[in-house]
Amino acid sequence: MSETPFAFMLVTYIVLAVFFVVDLAVIGRRPHVPSTGECVRHILFFVVCALIFGGLMWWVAGSGPAIEFYSGWLTEYSLSIDNLFVFVIIMSNFAVPKKLQKYVLSVGIAIALVLRGAFILVGAALIERFTWIFFLFGAFLIYTAVKVARGEDDEEEFHENALIRFMRKISRVSDDYDGTRLRIVDKKDGLKYWTPMLFVLLTIGTTDVMFACDSIPAIFGLTKDPFIVFTSNVFALLGLQQLYFLLGAMLDKLVYLPAGLAIVLGFIGVKLIMEALHGNSLPFINGGHGIEAVPEIPTWLSLAVIVVAIGGAALASVIKMRSMKKCER
Numbered sequence: 507m508s509e510t511p512f513a514f515m516l517v518t519y520i521v522l523a524v525f526f527v528v529d530l531a532v533i534g535r536r537p538h539v540p541s542t543g544e545c546v547r548h549i550l551f552f553v554v555c556a557l558i559f560g561g562l563m564w565w566v567a568g569s570g571p572a573i574e575f576y577s578g579w580l581t582e583y584s585l586s587i588d589n590l591f592v593f594v595i596i597m598s599n600f601a602v603p604k605k606l607q608k609y610v611l612s613v614g615i616a617i618a619l620v621l622r623g624a625f626i627l628v629g630a631a632l633i634e635r636f637t638w639i640f641f642l643f644g645a646f647l648i649y650t651a652v653k654v655a656r657g658e659d660d661e662e663e664f665h666e667n668a669l670i671r672f673m674r675k676i677s678r679v680s681d682d683y684d685g686t687r688l689r690i691v692d693k694k695d696g697l698k699y700w701t702p703m704l705f706v707l708l709t710i711g712t713t714d715v716m717f718a719c720d721s722i723p724a725i726f727g728l729t730k731d732p733f734i735v736f737t738s739n740v741f742a743l744l745g746l747q748q749l750y751f752l753l754g755a756m757l758d759k760l761v762y763l764p765a766g767l768a769i770v771l772g773f774i775g776v777k778l779i780m781e782a783l784h785g786n787s788l789p790f791i792n793g794g795h796g797i798e799a800v801p802e803i804p805t806w807l808s809l810a811v812i813v814v815a816i817g818g819a820a821l822a823s824v825i826k827m828r829s830m831k832k833c834e835r
Contacts, residue, residue, distance in 0.1 A: 510567045515733050518559070522740050526616055539604045545748040552745035559741065563734075570805060574729035577809040578738030581728065581774070584767055584816045585721045586742050587760075590750055592713060600706045602683070609686055610703070611747035614710025618718075621711060622739055625718050630732040640782035643723035647775030655768035673705065727774035727781075728808055761826060766819025773811050777803045 540548075556579050564572035597607055632639050680699040684690050688704045691697070725735050753760075780803060 509571050509731070510563065510733055514562070514566045518733075518737060522737070525744060526619070540608055540748060540751050542752065545752040548748040549745045549752065552741065555744070556741040559737070571729075571731065571734060573805045573809055574731065575734050575738055577728045577805060577812055578725040578734060579741050580809070580812050580816065581724055581770055582721055582738050582742035584763075584770065584812075585717065585724070586746050587749065587753070587763065589714070589717045590746070590753065592717075593710065593750055596706070596709055596713065600702055600709070602702075602706055606683065606686065606703070608747055608751070610706050610710060611750055613707050614714065615743050615746060617707065617711030618714035619740060619743060622714070622718050622722070623736060625722055626732055626735050626739070629722055629726055630730070630735070633726060633730060640727075640778045643726060644775045644778030644782065646719075647723055647727065647771045647778065651768045651770075651772035651775060654764050654771065657764065673700075673708070679705070723778075724771060724774050727778040728805065760820070760823045762819040762822040763816075766815045769815040770812050773815075774808070777808065 560572050560576045560579070563575050593611065597610070602610055678697060678699045680690060680692070680701050682701075683703055684701050686703060687701055688707075690699055690701055692699055721739070722735070725738055729735060729738075780801065
């Protein structure tokens with residue numbers, strides 16, 4: 507149950523919906539390659555919006571929900587940056603023209619938000635009914651952390667998922683893009699064809715849901731409030747398209763980001779398991795009373811670990827990048 511007043515949640519949903527509608531409408535009218543200045547302004551705008559939103563959460567619901575939001579937002583934002591690697595590969599695989607990439611990212615992210623919303627509702631229902639699922643979430647996050655730390659989570663090439671392969675088998679697809687259009691009529695044979703744009707949008711959206719297999723359990727380890735889980739995801743995805751263009755050429759230089767993410771995922775995984783052990787009514791643990799001796803990790807400590815891990819990884823990457831440039835000289 508959310509501690510946030512219903513009126514505040516309603517206004518938040520309306521404002522976030524306006525953000526996306528305006529963003530899509532503008533992009534739909536003028537697909538283009540954003541300049542560095544435009545990217546920086548958009549990113550700063552959405553980051554400031556997230557910080558202000560956390561402050562408002564503190565005001566209307568208290569420090570606890572606000573700290574949970576900041577922790578969730580930073581975690582989701584960090585995971586989203588890591589996922590940009592795959593977005594770069596998808597764009598290259600489908601040969602998306604530069605001026606259409608911003609549109610693709612915007613619509614794909616909107617699709618992903620709808621699917622993530624459903625994912626969050628299912629996750630919240632499972633957690634409320636089956637407390638033991640924290641053990642599965644925790645174990646999965648620790649397993650993912652080990653994979654990320656060992657570099658096994660990196661994708662060297664993109665493989666179309668089953669949905670895209672099925673669509674290609676049952677429908678006609680044109681070879682070329684026609685702006686942002688999804689469906690065209692071929693002038694030679696008069697038949698209708700889907701453009702590659704449809705498959706790019708489906709791929710971006712469904713691939714992001716695959717990413718949610720890591721991010722949704724991670725944020726449920728920080729908060730059980732579906733409202734905070736959803737808004738953390740939304741604010742993490744807002745501005746992601748501008749970040750794609752701004753950092754696209756630098757992603758391979760963030761060499762220590764996977765290490766920072768591994769620490770965060772591993773920490774949250776352990777936190778989930780400890781929380782499941784402490785005070786939960788599980789029939790196979792202490793006669794259904796939980797193990798009270800297992801300490802609870804406070805939310806402020808989670809936020810501190812996330813900030814230090816991600817901030818330290820980013821700083822270390824910048825230092826290494828600068829040292830490599832000096833060596834090249």
